Amino acid sequence: MTQIDQPVEVREGEELDVGAVDRFMKQAIPDLEGEPEIRQYPGGASNLTYQVDYDDRSFVLRRPPFGKIPKSAHDMLREARIMKALKPVYPYVPDIIAICDDHSVLGCDFYVMERLKGIILRTDFPKDFELSREDTRKLCLNVIDKLVDLHRVDPDAAGLDHLGKGPGYVERQIRGWSDRFRKARTDDVGDFEAVMSWLDEKMPEDVAQRVIHNDFRFDNVVLNPDNPFEVIGVLDWEMATIGDPLMDLGNSLAYWVQADDEGPFQMLRRQPTHRPGMLTRDEVVEYYLEKTGFSIDSFDYYEIYGLFRLAAIVQQIYYRFYHGQTKDKRFAAFGHAAQYLEKRCLRLIEASEL
Known part of the structure; x- marks a missing residue:
C-alpha cells in the first residue's frame, strides 16, 4: 500500500555497521534469523x-545524529526509558x-523499538490518500485529542514525576533556549535579542505540571492504514518531560502552517495543516482550551x-551544517529559515496586546 510510511536508502555519511547491528539484534532477540x-x-x-528488516519482521532503530552535538541533547537512553x-x-x-x-x-547509545506499520502524514497527504473537508476535520480533531490525552496523564501514576523540576518551567525554557540560540548563532543570521527580551519580560507563571511531548506534530503520529482516522502511535519522545502544557501546544503550533499564511511560512511547512478542513491555529487553541479546561x-x-x-x-541544526559537521543538504x-522566524516573531510581538 503506497500510503504506508516507507524508509529509503540510507543517506551518505549516516550508514550503520550492518554486522554490528546484526550481532546486537540477534543477542537481544534470539530467534532472529x-x-x-x-x-x-x-x-x-x-x-x-x-x-x-529480517525477512518478514521489521524493527526501528533510533540513534543520535553524527557530528558534534550538545552534551545534554539526543539522550537516547532517556528517550527509551520515558517511553x-x-x-x-x-x-x-x-x-x-x-x-x-x-x-x-555503534559508537553511541541507541535503542530498538517495534515498527508501527501505518500512515504518517508529512508535507502533504500521500498518494491515493484523499479525504473530504469533513473527514479531514475529523482526522485533525482526533490528532489534537491525542495531545489532550497526553496532557491528562498523571506524572506520578506514570512514574515520571522525577523528570520534572517543579514550578518555573516557563522560565527555564526561556533561559535555556535563549542560551542555546546564542551559542549556536552564526554570523549570517539575526541575533533574536529583541525577541528574547520580550519573552523574558512577558513571562507567565506555569499553568500546570503535566507530561508533555515537546515535538507533537502530524509527522510524529502514526495512523491506522485500515482506518486513517485512528491514531495508533505517537513517535519521537526525545524531548518529553514534565512541564507547562500550553508551552507544549505553542511548540506544536509553530509547525502549524495554515492555508492563508504568507509564502515564506508556507515554505517551512512540514505537515498537511493547509488542507481544506484542517483547523486554523486559533481554532486549535480554542478546541484545546475547551477540552482541557485551561483558561x-x-x-500570544x-x-x-x-x-x-x-x-x-x-x-x-544549521550550526552543524555551517561548520561542516553534517553533509545533509x-x-x-536553515539559516534563511531562522532569519524568517525572527521577522515573524517581531511582527507578532508588535501586534500583541500583552
Missing part, C-alpha cells in the same frame, strides 16, 4: 531513524525492544515562544 536489511526514514532533522514508563498509561507509545549503552557497538487571556506568548524555540532548533537553507 537471516541477514538484516537497513534503510532510513527520510523525515526528521534530529535523531536518526532506521528500519531494520517504557509511559506505555502503560498512554498506549500510543511504541514498545521498546532493546536499549544499548555500549558504544563499542488564559491570550495565547505561547505562539511566539513556539516560533522562537523552533528558530533555536533550526539554528542548532536539507540543512543548507
Whole structure:
C-alpha cells in the first residue's frame, strides 16, 4: 500500500555497521534469523531513524545524529526509558525492544523499538490518500485529542514525576533556549535579542505540571492504514518531560502552517495543516482550551515562544551544517529559515496586546 510510511536508502555519511547491528539484534532477540536489511526514514532533522528488516519482521532503530552535538541533547537512553514508563498509561507509545549503552557497538547509545506499520502524514497527504473537508476535520480533531490525552496523564501514576523540576518551567525554557540560540548563532543570521527580551519580560507563571511531548506534530503520529482516522502511535519522545502544557501546544503550533499564511511560512511547512478542513491555529487553541479546561487571556506568548524555540532548533541544526559537521543538504537553507522566524516573531510581538 503506497500510503504506508516507507524508509529509503540510507543517506551518505549516516550508514550503520550492518554486522554490528546484526550481532546486537540477534543477542537481544534470539530467534532472529537471516541477514538484516537497513534503510532510513527520510523525515526528521534530529535523531536518526532506521528500519531494520529480517525477512518478514521489521524493527526501528533510533540513534543520535553524527557530528558534534550538545552534551545534554539526543539522550537516547532517556528517550527509551520515558517511553517504557509511559506505555502503560498512554498506549500510543511504541514498545521498546532493546536499549544499548555500549558504544563499542555503534559508537553511541541507541535503542530498538517495534515498527508501527501505518500512515504518517508529512508535507502533504500521500498518494491515493484523499479525504473530504469533513473527514479531514475529523482526522485533525482526533490528532489534537491525542495531545489532550497526553496532557491528562498523571506524572506520578506514570512514574515520571522525577523528570520534572517543579514550578518555573516557563522560565527555564526561556533561559535555556535563549542560551542555546546564542551559542549556536552564526554570523549570517539575526541575533533574536529583541525577541528574547520580550519573552523574558512577558513571562507567565506555569499553568500546570503535566507530561508533555515537546515535538507533537502530524509527522510524529502514526495512523491506522485500515482506518486513517485512528491514531495508533505517537513517535519521537526525545524531548518529553514534565512541564507547562500550553508551552507544549505553542511548540506544536509553530509547525502549524495554515492555508492563508504568507509564502515564506508556507515554505517551512512540514505537515498537511493547509488542507481544506484542517483547523486554523486559533481554532486549535480554542478546541484545546475547551477540552482541557485551561483558561488564559491570550495565547500570544505561547505562539511566539513556539516560533522562537523552533528558530533555536533550526539554528542548532544549521550550526552543524555551517561548520561542516553534517553533509545533509536539507540543512543548507536553515539559516534563511531562522532569519524568517525572527521577522515573524517581531511582527507578532508588535501586534500583541500583552
